[in-house]
Amino acid sequence: MVGMNSTAAGDGATGRGRPRGFDRDAALVQAIRLFWERGYEATSIGELTRAMGVRPASLYAAFGDKKSLFEEAVAAYGRTPPGAFLDIAFAEEPTARGAFSRVLHEAALVYADPAHPAGCLTISAATNVTPQDAGILAFLRDLRNRNLARFEDRLRTARATGELPADTDPHAPARYFATVIQGMSQQARDGATQAELTRVAELALAAWPSATAG
Amino acid sequence: MVGMNSTAAGDGATGRGRPRGFDRDAALVQAIRLFWERGYEATSIGELTRAMGVRPASLYAAFGDKKSLFEEAVAAYGRTPPGAFLDIAFAEEPTARGAFSRVLHEAALVYADPAHPAGCLTISAATNVTPQDAGILAFLRDLRNRNLARFEDRLRTARATGELPADTDPHAPARYFATVIQGMSQQARDGATQAELTRVAELALAAWPSATAG
DNA sequence: CGATTTCTTGAGCGATCGTTCAAGAAAGAC
DNA sequence: GTCTTTCTTGAACGATCGCTCAAGAAATCG
Numbered sequence: 510m511v512g513m514n515s516t517a518a519g520d521g522a523t524g525r526g527r528p529r530g531f532d533r534d535a536a537l538v539q540a541i542r543l544f545w546e547r548g549y550e551a552t553s554i555g556e557l558t559r560a561m562g563v564r565p566a567s568l569y570a571a572f573g574d575k576k577s578l579f580e581e582a583v584a585a586y587g588r589t590p591p592g593a594f595l596d597i598a599f600a601e602e603p604t605a606r607g608a609f610s611r612v613l614h615e616a617a618l619v620y621a622d623p624a625h626p627a628g629c630l631t632i633s634a635a636t637n638v639t640p641q642d643a644g645i646l647a648f649l650r651d652l653r654n655r656n657l658a659r660f661e662d663r664l665r666t667a668r669a670t671g672e673l674p675a676d677t678d679p680h681a682p683a684r685y686f687a688t689v690i691q692g693m694s695q696q697a698r699d700g701a702t703q704a705e706l707t708r709v710a711e712l713a714l715a716a717w718p719s720a721t722a723g
Numbered sequence: 724m725v726g727m728n729s730t731a732a733g734d735g736a737t738g739r740g741r742p743r744g745f746d747r748d749a750a751l752v753q754a755i756r757l758f759w760e761r762g763y764e765a766t767s768i769g770e771l772t773r774a775m776g777v778r779p780a781s782l783y784a785a786f787g788d789k790k791s792l793f794e795e796a797v798a799a800y801g802r803t804p805p806g807a808f809l810d811i812a813f814a815e816e817p818t819a820r821g822a823f824s825r826v827l828h829e830a831a832l833v834y835a836d837p838a839h840p841a842g843c844l845t846i847s848a849a850t851n852v853t854p855q856d857a858g859i860l861a862f863l864r865d866l867r868n869r870n871l872a873r874f875e876d877r878l879r880t881a882r883a884t885g886e887l888p889a890d891t892d893p894h895a896p897a898r899y900f901a902t903v904i905q906g907m908s909q910q911a912r913d914g915a916t917q918a919e920l921t922r923v924a925e926l927a928l929a930a931w932p933s934a935t936a937g
Numbered sequence: 938c939g940a941t942t943t944c945t946t947g948a949g950c951g952a953t954c955g956t957t958c959a960a961g962a963a964a965g966a967c
Numbered sequence: 968g969t970c971t972t973t974c975t976t977g978a979a980c981g982a983t984c985g986c987t988c989a990a991g992a993a994a995t996c997g
Contacts, residue, residue, distance in 0.1 A: 767983080
């Protein structure tokens with residue numbers, strides 16, 4: 510009944526005291542899944558404790574309050590493939606065109622992957638929120654707007670290196686691709702398949718700023 | 724203190740009994756605004772009664788339970804300009820290209836209009852929902868997928884009348900435009916302005932299926 | 938007028954929300 | 968072994984959730 514301790518979490522784990530009776534990382538995976546599927550407020554502590562196999566007091570001892578658990582879940586989600594594919598593509602692709610194309614195509618596969626909840630946690634987990642949890646909404650919105658700024662930076666760099674025409678406006682295409690990606694997340698939640706979203710990704714790339722300039 | 728009765732609601736109002744002490748339509752407008760801004764579950768009966776100027780018992784007597792109130796609010800929203808612009812554009816524009824172009828441009832203006840909550844109620848009001856309210860989620864998702872089917876129908880018709888090439892696939896562009904519109908709603912909620920979304924609409928139209936065929 | 942009908946008021950229903958507390962259990966330190 | 972530290976257990980905290988009920992108030996009908 511007594512499981513192994515967690516692998517390596519940021520607790521000041523010197524080994525003193527009774528060891529934790531559950532796998533902290535495995536429990537966090539369950540929390541991610543629930544927040545991903547239902548969102549922040551629609552996921553209750555009761556559901557979390559049930560899915561994580563942990564009693565409330567243990568959950569609070571290990572993760573703090575619900576907000577802290579959510580923020581840690583978002584951070585851990587960002588280190589999984591579905592949450593990190595954008596960063597990886599931007600880091601690995603040499604050209605901006607290649608980066609955006611890859612992000613769109615991978616979003617199609619990731620968002621509609623039946624192996625996990627549809628869409629993107631960052632996009633959909635704090636859409637409907639009580640005023641008292643406005644901080645959670647702002648937390649995810651800032652994350653999204655940070656990605657928007659990275660889109661714009663990447664396009665600006667592409668213009669500076671000559672990949673894009675000198676008169677290219679980086680602002681509008683950045684907003685456009687962010688729009689398409691957020692829309693793809695919604696579409697996946699509405700039942701769109703990987704094949705359908707791949708076609709959407711291909712169509713979206715028709716707006717790539719090369720032939721005509723704004 | 725005693726206001727006028729409602730204009731014309733579907734109650735079996737023969738005039739018997741004590742008249743309603745509040746304007747039913749005006750109260751419904753406040754309900755729309757709250758559901759629009761926060762979504763279904765994040766809007767409590769307490770907030771609704773406060774904003775509508777009505778006590779709980781009066782609300783339940785006039786609108787039934789929370790789910791019925793929401794469905795009526797969605798229906799009424801669909802008869803306001805922000806909720807009906809798609810239907811109007813599709814009805815008035817002779818060409819498919821004109822219809823989609825107009826829908827995209829009007830979505831940019833409507834979704835980021837500072838005069839009311841950002842985005843589209845149908846798109847954003849039931850993203851995060853408890854399992855017990857799964858019916859509300861399905862209700863709005865069906866509404867969205869109905870619009871998707873209308874997009875496809877419109878493109879199919881355009882192909883039949885010769886506006887689009889005979890080998891045009893109506894499915895993919897329909898999904899694409901639905902994706903962009905839902906993304907625009909999200910972007911508006913994240914702070915995108917009317918001008919920014921208008922540029923997104925213009926870029927999105929670059930994927931219009933005419934020059935290249937899938 | 939009295940009778941009937943409908944709405945409003947104010948209180949409160951059971952359930953669930955996020956969270957915490959006291960007591961017991963399992964480990965290392967000495 | 969005992970002491971200390973940490974985690975687990977089970978119960979329960981106050982607050983809020985959606986919703987309802989009994990009593991009083993305001994209208995029409997006869």
